Amino acid sequence: MLRIGFTGFALALIACGLASSAQAQTPPQPPYAVTKVDNTDNVYIFRYQGHQSMFVVTKDGVIATDPIGLRRPAAKAYIEEIRKITKAPIKYVIYSHSHYDHIAGGKPFKDLGATFIAHKNAKARILELKPADVVVPDEVVDKKKVIKLGGTTLELIYVGRNHSDSMLVMRLPKEKIIFTVDWIPLQAVQFRAMADTYIPDIEEGLKKVIAMDWDRIIPGHPGPAGRQIGTKDDARDQLAYLQDLSAAVKKAIGEGKSYADAEKEIKLPKYEKWSGYGPSLPMNIERYYDYWNRGI
Numbered sequence: 487m488l489r490i491g492f493t494g495f496a497l498a499l500i501a502c503g504l505a506s507s508a509q510a511q512t513p514p515q516p517p518y519a520v521t522k523v524d525n526t527d528n529v530y531i532f533r534y535q536g537h538q539s540m541f542v543v544t545k546d547g548v549i550a551t552d553p554i555g556l557r558r559p560a561a562k563a564y565i566e567e568i569r570k571i572t573k574a575p576i577k578y579v580i581y582s583h584s585h586y587d588h589i590a591g592g593k594p595f596k597d598l599g600a601t602f603i604a605h606k607n608a609k610a611r612i613l614e615l616k617p618a619d620v621v622v623p624d625e626v627v628d629k630k631k632v633i634k635l636g637g638t639t640l641e642l643i644y645v646g647r648n649h650s651d652s653m654l655v656m657r658l659p660k661e662k663i664i665f666t667v668d669w670i671p672l673q674a675v676q677f678r679a680m681a682d683t684y685i686p687d688i689e690e691g692l693k694k695v696i697a698m699d700w701d702r703i704i705p706g707h708p709g710p711a712g713r714q715i716g717t718k719d720d721a722r723d724q725l726a727y728l729q730d731l732s733a734a735v736k737k738a739i740g741e742g743k744s745y746a747d748a749e750k751e752i753k754l755p756k757y758e759k760w761s762g763y764g765p766s767l768p769m770n771i772e773r774y775y776d777y778w779n780r781g782i
């Protein structure tokens with residue numbers, strides 16, 4: 487017992503040593519930061535803790551997106567960072583979709599006179615639930631809207647239901663960049679039990695986005711190792727993940743497996759390094775279980 491205890495203690499010491507040397511090499515991340523997107527004149531990412539949004543600076547004004555300010559002063563920092571780059575007015579704030587962790591906290595932008603835009607289903611949800619600290623959109627998008635400002639064109643495109651029924655794909659055609667949030671994560675499984683997600687629409691939406699003309703994707707959260715920008719391969723990988731998950735769950739149901747057995751036995755080793763694989767895979771399985779078992 488003493489011997490085992492000592493070994494465990496020694497391993498703990500080694501683990502501590504490794505952890506502290508890793509920390510010494512990687513300084514803690516500041517709570518927020520702005521990154522200019524390479525090979526663009528005017529496209530930026532504002533990150534606050536684990537959320538991020540895109541903004542575009544033109545001579546005639548700024549197009550901002552999600553304020554990412556749920557219960558935190560992110561919009562104040564966001565505006566201060568924009569002001570370090572330009573004094574041009576902030577003309578627009580565009581919501582990616584209706585979820586509060588991305589769209590709350592926009593009042594400081596409203597106070598500066600920005601016009602808020604969202605998909606029409608996002609506005610309907612906001613008016614229904616009246617969340618505190620979410621600015622109601624001034625304008626809505628149905629299928630598509632194009633914003634032109636100071637030489638920049640930004641398309642706001644609705645490809646149908648996916649991670650919500652109000653998701654926009656914002657596409658910069660000249661830069662071949664899209665900004666869309668939560669449903670095309672970088673090397674991550676879907677969030678928890680995929681609440682508010684429509685199956686199989688999400689897979690159809692992924693096919694539509696993959697068929698569009700773009701090279702880089704800015705998602706709503708950085709991926710592993712802080713990666714802030716993805717490629718079309720990330721979208722293809724997410725579609726493959728959902729298809730593999732769907733097929734595995736359908737097979738388990740065909741074999742008469744229970745929820746518990748399906749969640750315990752289904753493994754998708756291709757994706758085991760992805761963020762959320764451990765905690766969220768069983769919940770992702772449950773979402774597809776309900777779809778195949780009950781048509782929910």
Ligand SMILES: [Zn+2]
Nearest residue numbers: 583585649668
């Ligand atoms: Zn969301």
